Amino acid sequence: MSERLLIAVLGNRNSGKSTTWNRLFGSVVKTGKYERQLFLNAAQWVNVFLVSGSPEEREIAVEEILPESLPQIVLCSTQYREDVTETFDYFFHQGYEVFVQWLNPGYSDDEPYEDKFSLRDYLLENGATIQIRDGQEDPASRLKEIRQLIFGWTSCRNLIVTEFP
Structure with missing residues (x-):
């Protein structure tokens, strides 16, 4: 059982x-230096540690963004490009359980696109879980799926903090 979780939004x-991260946190969020x-x-x-703004788009290796002491849970934007496998390879090699929500079509895409980089096969061969979701639909249901995944994963590891209002 892996003790680290990556939730990546790919598109x-x-x-x-x-938008996924902003809605998940309920405000505009950016990559920080610390967990939140x-x-x-x-x-x-x-x-969790958030990487908003994909390492691929920033042209920086994900390990240069993450803190030295690896977080147990990372939420990471990943851009659909051939070199995104470098980001995923890092997480696989660090022992992260990888869950990917692929926005296809994405909000600005005209239509769903083919997987020209065979990324789906690569992710599945490495043990990732993949959901393909329509980025043009209201994100409420996919945000609920992410919350439920995190809740289930963290519950059995006693990572949830409870504070009654």
Whole structure:
């Protein structure tokens, strides 16, 4: 059982990756230097590290963005390009369980696109879980899926902090 979790949102430019994180946190969020609290409901939260703005688009290796002491949970934007495998390789080699929500079509895409880089096969061969979601639809249901995944994963590892309001 892996003790680290990566939740990646994958898509073209302007597909809805940042919108996903902004809506998940309930405000505009950017990559920080430290972990932050992600509320799973009104009373429970977990610490996560956010990489908003894909390493591929920034042209910087993900390991240069992450803190030296690797976070247990990383939320990361990833851009659909051939070199995105470098980002995923890093997480696979660090022992992260990888969950990918692929926005296809993305918010600004005209239509769904073919997987010309065979990324789906690469991810599945490396043990990732993939969901393909429409980035043009209201993100509420896919945000709920992400919260439920995090809740389930963190529950069995006793990582949830409960503070009643």
